[in-house]
Amino acid sequence: MRSVTFTNGEHVLSPSINSKLRSLILADQAMGLTMAPKFSPRDVEASSSPAISSVSMPAENFSPAHVAPPLASLAQERVNAENVRADSSHVHATGAKASVVNAIPLAANSSAVQWGLTRALPETLQERTAALNEIRTRHDAACPLCCSASNYTHTVLGEGSANAELVFVGEAPGDNEDAVGKSFQGDSGAKLDEMIKAMGLCREQVFLTNVLKTRPQQNQTPTQDQVDQCASFLTEQLLVIRPKVIVPMGGPAAKQLLRQDEGISLLRGKWGAWLPPRGCNVAPIPVMPTFHPAYLLRNYTLETRALMWSDMKLAMTKLTAK
Numbered sequence: 588m589r590s591v592t593f594t595n596g597e598h599v600l601s602p603s604i605n606s607k608l609r610s611l612i613l614a615d616q617a618m619g620l621t622m623a624p625k626f627s628p629r630d631v632e633a634s635s636s637p638a639i640s641s642v643s644m645p646a647e648n649f650s651p652a653h654v655a656p657p658l659a660s661l662a663q664e665r666v667n668a669e670n671v672r673a674d675s676s677h678v679h680a681t682g683a684k685a686s687v688v689n690a691i692p693l694a695a696n697s698s699a700v701q702w703g704l705t706r707a708l709p710e711t712l713q714e715r716t717a718a719l720n721e722i723r724t725r726h727d728a729a730c731p732l733c734c735s736a737s738n739y740t741h742t743v744l745g746e747g748s749a750n751a752e753l754v755f756v757g758e759a760p761g762d763n764e765d766a767v768g769k770s771f772q773g774d775s776g777a778k779l780d781e782m783i784k785a786m787g788l789c790r791e792q793v794f795l796t797n798v799l800k801t802r803p804q805q806n807q808t809p810t811q812d813q814v815d816q817c818a819s820f821l822t823e824q825l826l827v828i829r830p831k832v833i834v835p836m837g838g839p840a841a842k843q844l845l846r847q848d849e850g851i852s853l854l855r856g857k858w859g860a861w862l863p864p865r866g867c868n869v870a871p872i873p874v875m876p877t878f879h880p881a882y883l884l885r886n887y888t889l890e891t892r893a894l895m896w897s898d899m900k901l902a903m904t905k906l907t908a909k
Contacts, residue, residue: 700819701725703826703867715749718827722820726800732816733801741768745796745824752831752906753788755779756821757879758839759799759809770795775880779836782880782896786903794828796821798843814843826867832902833861833872837879844874851876856898875902 702708702718709715723744726733733742743760746769755771763773771779780790799817803809825833835841838851845859855878860871877898883891 700823700826700864702823703869704864708829708867708869709827712750715827719745719749719824722823722827726820730800730817730820732799732813736801736804738804739801740765742800743768743770743797743802744800744820745770745794747790747794748792749794749828751792751794751828753786753792753902754794754796754825754828754830754833756833756835756840756844757795757797758837759797760802761806761881762802764797765802770797771880774884778880778884782899786899794824794830796824798840808839818843822864825861825872826863826869829869830872832905833874834898834902835874835876837882840879841874841876845876851878855894856901858901873905875905 702722709718723742726744727742728734733739739760741760743764747754757771760770761773763776764770766772770776779795783790783793798814798821799809800820801817803813833844835844838854841851841854842848844861845854846862847854847859854876857876859874859876861874862871863869875898878891878895883895
């Protein structure tokens with residue numbers, strides 16, 4: 588194993604080290620710093636206990652710490668990479684069984700899907716951007732759920748690159764998102780921005796969106812009927828962008844994309860696949876579920892941080908795979 592040394596908090600890596608492992612190690616330390624603002628007795632107790640305690644982390648404590656948690660060994664990183672390659676076979680196997688399940692996501696509002704079915708999928712960045720703008724306009728004029736609602740300020744269709752290789756999907760806009768019309772705002776948005784930065788990306792390079800495009804009444808969990816009325820627009824966004832990886836954040840988004848009933852604690856950390864509608868000629872897209880940043884901030888322990896960052900590293904490995 589090649590050695591990794593540290594000088595004044597910065598590590599020096601052998602020039603001959605595998606570039607993929609190098610990027611993962613660098614991101615691991617970056618995330619470790621920002622995900623661990625301080626180490627308190629409560630953190631230590633939480634990391635050694637199977638239960639996840641509720642520790643609130645205010646926005647002003649986002650600044651990096653002076654001490655980073657230990658880095659995973661290069662050997663473990665290699666094991667992680669091998670696990671991802673093994674998981675890929677599961678994604679392909681899931682796609683082979685898509686003939687029946689493929690019809691499910693369109694259920695109640697299939698006539699709303701146009702891109703990929705009645706319209707040829709866009710290829711260039713300009714074409715994809717125009718298609719996303721068209722989806723936004725059509726949603727605001729015709730979504731059965733959102734056009735009949737009156738309790739929101741802005742629709743929140745999503746933001747980021749139309750060529751994004753990585754798409755984050757939440758459940759629905761909250762008060763902060765509704766106020767400005769943008770996805771993932773407030774404290775949870777700031778925390779997600781830190782994660783994205785630690786992955787070597789920025790908000791403008793990924794795409795951020797939600798299953799529902801308007802804030803639910805009193806921020807309640809949407810019913811399946813409400814999801815069915817609005818989710819076809821998310822389907823079209825994914826067909827237009829066609830990312831390498833989708834990361835649903837939180838149980839409701841993961842359940843919708845994977846058509847599963849399990850909770851996020853069982854779904855996270857395991858590769859699944861989003862199955863596009865039948866007839867659109869798009870391959871299944873790998874899905875890596877993880878916690879929502881808001882949950883992370885409510886349960887800000889070493890255990891929760893480690894689990895969420897391990898999910899992000901799995902997504903990164905898929906992005907960098909040839």
